[in-house]
Amino acid sequence: MARHDHHDHGGADLKSAARDRLTESGEQWTGMREAVFDALAGFDRPASAYDIAEAVSKAQDRRVAANSVYRILDLFVGANLARRVESANAYVANNHPGCLHDCIFLICDTCGQAKHIDDDSISNGVRKAAEKSGFAPTRPVIEVRGTCEDCAEA
Template structure:
């Protein structure tokens, strides 16, 4: 996942794959959640992909890694927990998930989703997402999580 930071936005630590699981574990624990063996396996499977993947892809990978069939609803619950705690992001238009490479940085994501290869580029622009939140508030709506996605072709597929 490519990260392009807006000048007014700083991530602090950008975790590599090598220390990403430790950062995710620390984030969950700081939120009062447990890092169970199944959660660790689900995160490892999710982080093993370089593009957004479905919960069924993660379920298959976890089932293969554990040597037994894991229920998809269990994986969905874990992925939802990961999203709620900023450990993963959900690409809504693709009904897919991707590991968050900076789980300690809460912000609204903008995804550029390639219709050909399925890749997603994560762009941070707090000005745009702040404007979306402000527009919602001005309309009397309390935003929880803006979803901004642009569908098209990535540079490699264009």
């Protein structure tokens, strides 16, 4: 992965960028996919499929099953609209869906917040170490657990 810069999207701009990215990948932006994306983007920390299903259920005043949400989240991860925080089995909206790259999560053990950072030198180092060991990496997952700045100051 080369050094890159990208624009972080937010609010309606993020939804528009996500919709554009999904349709560019040949998928449809349906009402249910929009509802799941809205719910996901509305969380301030990683959300499980059950959290998202509950939020969509409340917004639509009807029960939405978590297994339906899982299928949509898998599609979103594949299309780069969302990132999966592996250790928490939770998801976050990708603020720059048009930029494909490895990412690093800094996860606070106190409040659960996950901060996404990009550092190609670290992810490239992981890729090179894997290749040196005869392994062909497809998607490095780097998660660092600890205490965020806000919780450290409290």
